[in-house]
Amino acid sequence: MDTTIKKDMGAVTRHNKIHPKKLVLWVSIVSLVMMFTALTSAYIVRRAAGNWLEFSIPTIFYVNTLVIAASSITLHAAYAAFKREAAGAYKGLLSLSFLLGSAFVVLQLLGWEEMAAQGLDIKINPSTSFVYALSGLHAAHVLGGIAAMAVALVIAFSQKLKRTPARQLRLELTLTYWHFVDILWIYLIIFLSLQR
Amino acid sequence: MATAIFTPTTREEGLIQELGYDDHFHEHHHGDKYQSNFVSHYIFSMDHKMIAKQFLITGMMWAIIGGLMSLVFRMQLGFPEESLAWLKPVLGKWISVNADGIGTLQEDFYYALVTMHGTILVFFVLTAGLSGTFSNMLIPLMIGARDMASPLLNMLSYWFFFLSGLVMFSSLFLSTGPFAGGWVAYPPLSALPEAMDGSKAGMTLWTISLVFFVVSQLLGGVNYITTVLNLRTKGMTMWRLPLPIWAFFVTAIIGLLSFPVLVSAFFLLMLDRGIGTSFYLSDIYIGGQALDHVGGSPILYQHLFWFLGHPEVYIIILPAMGIVSEVLSVNARKPIFGYKAMVFSILAIAFLSFIVWAHHMFMSGVNPFIANFFVIFTLIIAVPSAVKVFNWIATLYGGSIRFNPASLFAIGFVSMFISGGLTGIWLGNSTLDIQLHDTYFVVAHFHIVMGVAAFFGMYSGVYHWFPKMYGRFMNETLGKFHFWGTLIGAYCVFWPMHYLGMAGVPRRYFRFDTFETFMHFAELNKFITIAAIITFGFQILFVINFFYSIWKGRKLTTMNPYKANTLEWTTPIETGHGNWPGKLPTVQRWSYDYGKDGRDFITQVEPIGENESAEH
Numbered sequence: 001m002d003t004t005i006k007k008d009m010g011a012v013t014r015h016n017k018i019h020p021k022k023l024v025l026w027v028s029i030v031s032l033v034m035m036f037t038a039l040t041s042a043y044i045v046r047r048a049a050g051n052w053l054e055f056s057i058p059t060i061f062y063v064n065t066l067v068i069a070a071s072s073i074t075l076h077a078a079y080a081a082f083k084r085e086a087a088g089a090y091k092g093l094l095s096l097s098f099l100l101g102s103a104f105v106v107l108q109l110l111g112w113e114e115m116a117a118q119g120l121d122i123k124i125n126p127s128t129s130f131v132y133a134l135s136g137l138h139a140a141h142v143l144g145g146i147a148a149m150a151v152a153l154v155i156a157f158s159q160k161l162k163r164t165p166a167r168q169l170r171l172e173l174t175l176t177y178w179h180f181v182d183i184l185w186i187y188l189i190i191f192l193s194l195q196r
Numbered sequence: 197m198a199t200a201i202f203t204p205t206t207r208e209e210g211l212i213q214e215l216g217y218d219d220h221f222h223e224h225h226h227g228d229k230y231q232s233n234f235v236s237h238y239i240f241s242m243d244h245k246m247i248a249k250q251f252l253i254t255g256m257m258w259a260i261i262g263g264l265m266s267l268v269f270r271m272q273l274g275f276p277e278e279s280l281a282w283l284k285p286v287l288g289k290w291i292s293v294n295a296d297g298i299g300t301l302q303e304d305f306y307y308a309l310v311t312m313h314g315t316i317l318v319f320f321v322l323t324a325g326l327s328g329t330f331s332n333m334l335i336p337l338m339i340g341a342r343d344m345a346s347p348l349l350n351m352l353s354y355w356f357f358f359l360s361g362l363v364m365f366s367s368l369f370l371s372t373g374p375f376a377g378g379w380v381a382y383p384p385l386s387a388l389p390e391a392m393d394g395s396k397a398g399m400t401l402w403t404i405s406l407v408f409f410v411v412s413q414l415l416g417g418v419n420y421i422t423t424v425l426n427l428r429t430k431g432m433t434m435w436r437l438p439l440p441i442w443a444f445f446v447t448a449i450i451g452l453l454s455f456p457v458l459v460s461a462f463f464l465l466m467l468d469r470g471i472g473t474s475f476y477l478s479d480i481y482i483g484g485q486a487l488d489h490v491g492g493s494p495i496l497y498q499h500l501f502w503f504l505g506h507p508e509v510y511i512i513i514l515p516a517m518g519i520v521s522e523v524l525s526v527n528a529r530k531p532i533f534g535y536k537a538m539v540f541s542i543l544a545i546a547f548l549s550f551i552v553w554a555h556h557m558f559m560s561g562v563n564p565f566i567a568n569f570f571v572i573f574t575l576i577i578a579v580p581s582a583v584k585v586f587n588w589i590a591t592l593y594g595g596s597i598r599f600n601p602a603s604l605f606a607i608g609f610v611s612m613f614i615s616g617g618l619t620g621i622w623l624g625n626s627t628l629d630i631q632l633h634d635t636y637f638v639v640a641h642f643h644i645v646m647g648v649a650a651f652f653g654m655y656s657g658v659y660h661w662f663p664k665m666y667g668r669f670m671n672e673t674l675g676k677f678h679f680w681g682t683l684i685g686a687y688c689v690f691w692p693m694h695y696l697g698m699a700g701v702p703r704r705y706f707r708f709d710t711f712e713t714f715m716h717f718a719e720l721n722k723f724i725t726i727a728a729i730i731t732f733g734f735q736i737l738f739v740i741n742f743f744y745s746i747w748k749g750r751k752l753t754t755m756n757p758y759k760a761n762t763l764e765w766t767t768p769i770e771t772g773h774g775n776w777p778g779k780l781p782t783v784q785r786w787s788y789d790y791g792k793d794g795r796d797f798i799t800q801v802e803p804i805g806e807n808e809s810a811e812h
Contacts, residue, residue, distance in 0.1 A: 020345040020426045027418045027452060035456035038503065042464070042496055046475070051491040122473055126491050129473040133464065 025173055029180050032141065036184060039137070040191055043130050047195065053125035055118075057192055060111040061135070064104055065189050068142075071100035072182040075149070079175050082168070087161040094156055098149045101142065101178075108139050134188055142181050148174040202778040206755055208766040209778075211801045216779030217430050221342055240355075242347035243773050247354050248333035249665060252658070254358065255325020256739060261365075262316035263732050265309045272301045274725025276707040290373070306706050307376035308394050312368070314379030315402070319409055320364070322512040322650045324357050330515055330657050331420050331444040333665065337764035338438050340429025340781050342774045345422040349415045356412035360405045367401035375402035378704070380501055383476035383494050387468040390482055399469070403462055410455045417448035417455075424448075429763075431783035435539075436800070438762050438787040439532060442539050443518025446546045447511050453550070454507040461500035468492070498560055502553035509646050510549040513613075514542060516653020517584060520606040523656050524588055526760045527603035528595025529796060531788035534587040541580035548577045558626040559633045567626040574624035581617055585610060601675030605656035608683050609649050615687075616645025619694065634704070637697025640690045648686045655682075655738070662742075663757055667769050668749030674741040678734050685731030692720050759797045762787050766801055 018026075046052075078093035112132065115121075122132045152174055155167070202222075204210040241247060268287070271280065281299030284291045290305035332350065336343055344350045367374040376394025377385040381402070389396045424437075424445045437445075464475040468489075476497045477489035525532040532538060554562050554570040562570075588610050597603060619641040622628050632638060655678075662670050697703075701714050708714040708721065756765040763783070767775050781801045789798040793808060 018426070020422050023422045023426055024346060024349070024418050027421050028414070031414055031418075031452045031456045034453050035460050038457040038460035038500055039464075042460070042475075042500060045499065046493060046496055049493055051478075122467075122471060126473070126475055129467065129475060133467060133473075133475075137463065 019169060021169065021173060022176070025176055029177075032180070032184075036134070036137075036188070039130075039134055040188075043134075043191075043195065046126055046130070051125075053120075053127045055120055055127065057131060057189075058111040058114040060107055060114055061189060061192075064107045064111065065186060067100055067107060068104045068182050068185050071097045071104065072179055074100060075175055075178050079171055082161070082171055083163065085161055085163050090161060091156050094149065094153055097178075098146065098153055101146045101149060105139055105142055105146070108135055111135070131192065134192070138181070138185055138188060141184070145174070145178045145181050148177065204778075206766075208756070208781075208799050208801055211799075211803075212766060212776065212779055212781040215782050215784075215801070215803065216776075217782050218779045219342070221774050221780075222777070240351060242343075242351045244332045244336050244344050244347070244350060245665070245771060247350055248329050250354050251324055251328035251332060251357070252665075254354075254361065255321050255329065256742070258316050258320040258325065258361065259735070260739070262313050262321060263735065265313045265316075267729055267732055268301070269306055269309045269313070270725040270728045272306055272707065274722045276709050303706050304376055304393055305373060307378075307704070308373045308398070310704060311376050311378055311394070312364075312374055315364070315375075315406075317647065318379060318508065318512070319406065320357075320361060322647070322654075323413065323508070324409070326512065326650060326654045327444060327447055327515040328354070328357065328416060329654075330440065330519060330661075331416065331448070333661060334440055334764065335420055335423050335444055336427070337664070337767065337771075337775060338441050338762050338787075339424060339427065339432050340763050340776075340783060341423060341427035342776075342780070344419045345427055346419055349419050353412050353415035353419065356408050356415065360408035360412060363401050363405040363408065367398050367405070370397050370401070372396045372398060374398040380498075380505065381465070382501075383465060383468065383492075383497050384480050387465055387476055388480070388482065388487070389469065403466060407459065407462060410459050413451050413455050417451045420444055420448040421452065429780050429783060433783075435536070436783055436786040439521040439535070439538055439542075440515070440518035442542055443514045443521075446542050447514045450507045450514075450546050450549060451511050454504040454511075457500055458504035461497055461504070464500075465497065495557070495560055495562075498557050499553070502556045503550075505556060506553040507546075507549040509642070510545055512646055512650045513653075514545070516609060516650045516656075517542070519653045519657040519660070520588065520609045521591075522762070523602050523606040523660050524591050525788055525790065526660075526758050527598045527600065527606070528592050529598075529790050530591055530595040531790050531792075532587065533590035533593075534583070535786070535788060537583050538587055541583045544580040545577060548573055548580070552577065555624055555626075555629070558629045564626070571624060571626050575621065577624075578617070578621055581613075585614055585617070600659070600672060601670070601679055602656050602660035604676065604679040605652045605659065608679060609652035609656060611683070612644055612649040612652055612686070616641055616643075616649060620645060631700075632697055634702055635697035636693040636701050636703055639703050640693035640697060643690050643693075644686070648690065652682075655679075658742070660758075661764075662745065662749075663752045664764055664767075664771070666746050666749070667752050668745055669752065669757075670745040670749055671741050674737060678738045678741065681734030681737070682731060685727055685734060688727035689724055689731060692724055696720065756799075761789055761797055761799050763800055766799065 074093050075097040078090055078097055081089035081093055112135070115128065115131070120128045122129050152171060202213075204213045236242075238246065241250070268280075268283065271278070279298040280291050280301055281293050281297055283301075284293060284299055287301075287305070290302045291299045292302060293299040332344070335341070364374075372393040374394065375381070375386070375398040376392060377399070381399070385391050386395060386399055389399070424441060428437075464473075467473045468475050468477055472489075474489040474492035476494050477487070477492040478494075480487045480489060521532050521538060552570055552574045554566065555574045558567055558570075588606075592607070619637070623632060623638065623641055659670055659675055662668070696717060699714075699717070701708065701717060709718055752769050755767070755769060758765070763781055766781055768777060783800045784803045785798065785800055787800055790796070792798060
């Protein structure tokens with residue numbers, strides 16, 4: 001969207017509590033929640049039907065929960081640094097969040113390898129298929145968040161830190177989305193461990 | 197500056213100038229960016245009005261393709277012995293011509309046609325063509341916004357739809373043919389490429405196309421919701437919104453909650469097809485060979501599919517209902533009867549639409565006790581639906597009705613909705629459904645209540661808002677011919693199907709003349725086919741009228757030709773980007789003050805007078 005329209009929208013929506021783009025993100029998050037709800041409901045229904053292979057999910061998945069939770073915290077700290085206009089802290093924390101996020105995806109892949117090494121491949125039974133499908137689809141959404149952080153990194157290292165409304169909005173959107181994929185994984189890991 | 201040069205020409209423009217809200221929109225030179233260049237104006241447009249026209253015309257093209265497909269399979273059903281060799285130049289190898297020169301339709305392709313007809317009409321025409329057109333056209337104009345919350349996402353929404361259509365269209369030319377397993381794409385047929393030719397590349401393209409389509413719907417829906425919640429002009433409270441906006445808003449919410457579930461269903465289906473998982477597949481034999489898929493459940497897909505599938509019919513019908521409410525009120529010169537009841541019934545229908553999906557699955561082995569739950573909620577939908585029908589009729593009652601094509605189609609909508617709704621009460625009962633399921637009774641029911649009725653709502657909207665879109669009127673006489681031809685034709689096509697269905701004639705069969713039981717319906721099937729061809733002819737009349745009127749129609753000379761109250765008629769005849777040339781209007785009252793205090797109509801920009809009665 002070009003800047004003039006943005007200004008216009010700002011003028012019209014000044015009295016509104018929430019910025020339209022944030023609302024767009026929240027509404028999109030609702031639809032993503034529906035997508036994962038559908039899959040976990042399908043999981044419950046399918047499991048109740050029998051012929052279900054019980055196995056324990058790889059330990060890496062639990063460790064990884066800490067990794068992504070940590071990245072959420074560091075990104076939040078980066079946001080706080082941005083608001084203080086503390087350039088050094090912002091760059092450091094943003095880079096750390098990016099690295100933790102990337103580490104999460106790599107560790108998920110290792111988790112898959114650990115499963116496959118035990119003979120629990122994606123085809124063996126719907127119970128394993130679901131674990132791959134849920135974690136894979138989640139990882140795809142994490143990649144989207146990593147891409148957003150990558151853009152933020154490029155800007156952080158190429159431009160001087162200035163707390164402009166446009167930059168703050170972009171960072172807030174990234175932060176909200178990242179918290180969402182974090183909470184989504186925590187939900188999925190709790191779901192998967194309680195369901196077996 | 198545009199604001200300074202602008203001089204009001206009408207009373208409404210004067211009111212906007214005086215009471216309006218200056219958002220300094222015209223102080224920026226973005227007009228050039230949106231309007232001057234051919235590509236940015238007509239192709240990659242970010243203006244909501246142009247995007248609406250793109251949706252409409254693309255939808256019309258798909259309607260013609262989908263309609264022609266239905267004529268081909270109707271000819272097969274009505275005249276199974278006649279030669280279809282004359283279709284060979286178009287259909288090629290799908291028509292096999294024997295030594296005597298008699299051409300017959302390939303059985304596989306018959307199923308492909310039925311499948312494509314369903315997919316195209318449900319998704320491309322009645323979802324994208326209907327709600328895409330009118331949500332885009334009317335939301336900003338009716339709520340007093342310059343454009344959508346995100347014009348960019350709006351543009352992407354159209355182009356994802358276009359891409360989706362392109363992929364679907366290309367699947368028609370595959371050597372193995374397009375997907376042929378029914379628009380619901382139930383596994384195992386859809387999950388196993390080896391099951392039939394249509395499940396090979398055709399199914400892959402079908403799935404890709406629909407994923408693009410869902411992306412388009414979500415981008416659009418997110419935008420509609422945000423725009424309605426965030427960009428209403430000053431004074432436009434939710435309770436002052438015209439009913440179409442309520443309908444589009446709730447439709448977008450339903451879409452946003454249900455389409456992702458369809459994506460989930462497709463995601464698992466793709467894993468089954470591509471990677472060899474067994475979410476939906478178990479114990480299947482093809483050609484005597486057992487497949488190694490074990491442990492899946494095809495019913496799981498049906499649950500996920502119908503969790504979208506049922507809300508989808510309300511995604512189709514709610515926008516039509518909203519359009520009809522507005523058109524009836526304007527043309528009856530009366531406020532809509534029971535405005536709040538209309539809104540609450542939209543909300544009730546939306547809520548109920550999420551807890552009735554298994555009524556599509558009474559024959560799939562759903563536990564009868566669970567079926568009872570779905571029967572009860574299905575039948576409860578009759579309550580808000582009846583409230584709406586009552587209110588439309590009460591709106592017409594005692595009105596000085598203008599019979600123009602728009603209002604005729606709106607009245608026709610009510611007729612169709614009643615006829616089709618009543619058979620819904622039959623089918624909603626699981627005990628009756630066991631007899632009627634998968635017969636022509638179901639075909640008749642959903643075509644009338646959802647297909648034809650939604651088309652009537654769409655036509656009503658096109659005739660009504662055509663002057664706002666193109667600055668000209670459509671030809672009224674042709675419009676009336678179109679209406680009567682379509683009304684009578686549609687009843688001739690679908691009414692007899694009820695009798696076929698009650699006699700147990702199954703749907704989706706290639707021919708009936710070889711069955712002793714159904715042979716005596718041959719004449720009735722001929723009648724239906726002829727009626728379908730004639731009805732289709734009347735739609736061509738509409739298409740001709742539409743394109744002729746864009747360039748040659750009677751010109752619009754006043755801003756508010758229907759003497760309507762809503763904000764879109766306070767914009768100039770040639771509505772530019774930003775919709776209002778000066779300030780944004782502020783809203784002083786609700787949108788249905790017709791015949792109040794002896795005045796024919798009072799537009800929404802007019803303040804409440806000192807001596808004016810407070811109630812509507």
